[in-house]
Amino acid sequence: MTDKPLPLLVTHSGGFHCDEAFAYAVLKRALGLGPVGTDHRLLRTRDMKRIAEGDIVFDVGLEFDAARDRFDHHQRGAPTRADGTPFSAAGLVWQKYGEAAVRAILPEAARGFAPAIAQELDRSVVFRIDEIDNGTATSRGVLDLASLIGDCNLAWDAPGGDDPAAEDAAFQEAAALADAVLARRVDAVRGRHVASAEVLALHGRGADARVLVLDRRMPWKGAVFDHALPVIYCIYPVQNGNWMVDTMPPEPKSFDQRLPLPEGWAGLQDAALAEASGVPDAVFVHLRRFVGAARSREGALAMAQKALALGFAAAMAPKG
Incomplete structure (x- = not known):
């Protein structure tokens, strides 16, 4: 054979x-x-x-x-x-x-x-x-x-x-x-x-649809666009122990933001930012206002909530 x-x-x-x-x-x-x-x-x-x-x-x-x-x-x-x-x-x-x-x-x-x-x-x-x-x-x-x-x-x-x-x-x-x-x-x-599925699940469990809170860093903006989520800010931890406050662009590949972080926080760090924002463990906000950070999840969430409130107030303020 x-x-x-x-x-x-x-x-x-x-x-x-x-x-x-x-x-x-x-x-x-x-x-x-x-x-x-x-x-x-x-x-x-x-x-x-x-x-x-x-x-x-x-x-x-x-x-x-x-x-x-x-x-x-x-x-x-x-x-x-x-x-x-x-x-x-x-x-x-x-x-x-x-x-x-x-x-x-x-x-x-x-x-x-x-x-x-x-x-x-x-x-x-x-x-x-x-x-x-x-x-x-x-x-x-x-x-x-x-x-x-x-x-x-x-x-x-x-x-x-x-x-x-x-x-x-x-x-x-x-x-x-x-x-x-x-x-x-x-x-x-x-x-x-995998990230898209996790983003959807976490967004669905969030207290505020405008703030996406992740338990680890992952691609998230694509899922927000794909599913038309009303996300303004995303919070997630990074390797150095800080928690980022990332802004959502209005469209893919845009360098603009749906709502930048407050102008009064731009370029500030540590004590100066803590005083301006009212968040004790705030770390920094980029001069271009597209990203910031705090030392804790709670601090980052507070930054996002305060930024939303300030942005809403500014939008409602009388013009001229």
């Missing part, structure tokens, strides 16, 4: 691009594959007879059929996204295996976020790879993922550069880079989703 051969993954030989390196990283995560040769084989070739032998074929073969694990985009009639953007091999593989790859990266407690994270990464990462690979991107940064992976190709004058084994080794390095970027991006998006 002969052992069944390891599953064969096939892509093209020669110089490689971001889309097939990223696609390979996604496949390995989704299918739980280890290093090449341990539980799968990887063949880089342009020989159509060899390509036909593959269990999964990507970025080569002139065929797209997700049911048969064929993911090429170079043929006439290759699939496009709803907006007409052509898919790359990365995009085609992601449509079938992206969510499974994300789920494999996530800790068990966060796997419920896998569909939402996969959709976000499709928009923010995979779509970009599709654009660049097909030449439809309107701009391209010097240090984008495609450029970094492209730099993994052997230099034209590298010793042994004509050796297919050396090219295969370089491709493995590129795939490892793509995998590392994928894992870090999944974790970053996971963190935002």
Whole structure:
């Protein structure tokens, strides 16, 4: 009785691009594959007879059929996204295996976020790879993922550069880079989703809907925008033991505030700020009035409440 051969993954030989390196990283995560040769084989070739032998074929073969694990985009009639953007091999593989790859990266407690994270990464990462690979991107940064992976190709004058084994080794390095970027991006998006759920829960339990009180520092402004919360100030602890009083901008990426901290507190510290604010453990307020701090949760909450009262009074004061 002969052992069944390891599953064969096939892509093209020669110089490689971001889309097939990223696609390979996604496949390995989704299918739980280890290093090449341990539980799968990887063949880089342009020989159509060899390509036909593959269990999964990507970025080569002139065929797209997700049911048969064929993911090429170079043929006439290759699939496009709803907006007409052509898919790359990365995009085609992601449509079938992206969510499974994300789920494999996530800790068990966060796997419920896998569909939402996969959709976000499709928009923010995979779509970009599709654009660049097909030449439809309107701009391209010097240090984008495609450029970094492209730099993994052997230099034209590298010793042994004509050796297919050396090219295969370089491709493995590129795939490892793509995998590392994928894992870090999944974790970053996971963190935002977890933070958003916690922000909503804490806001719902708060005494004043205008003041969000967190028990640890986390991304919070995105959740406020996404759920249209009426937050003016956010209070949270930082590493040095202080409690911050952070202001909410009126719109994403704005450097303005819905309500700046009081003008009379601007640039003050310690005793001077304590006297001006009436909060004994007040530490500082930035000159631009977008952030301040106290030494305790109670002090920070008092600063926020006093700032709200002063801001309301100023808004109601007669004009002129």
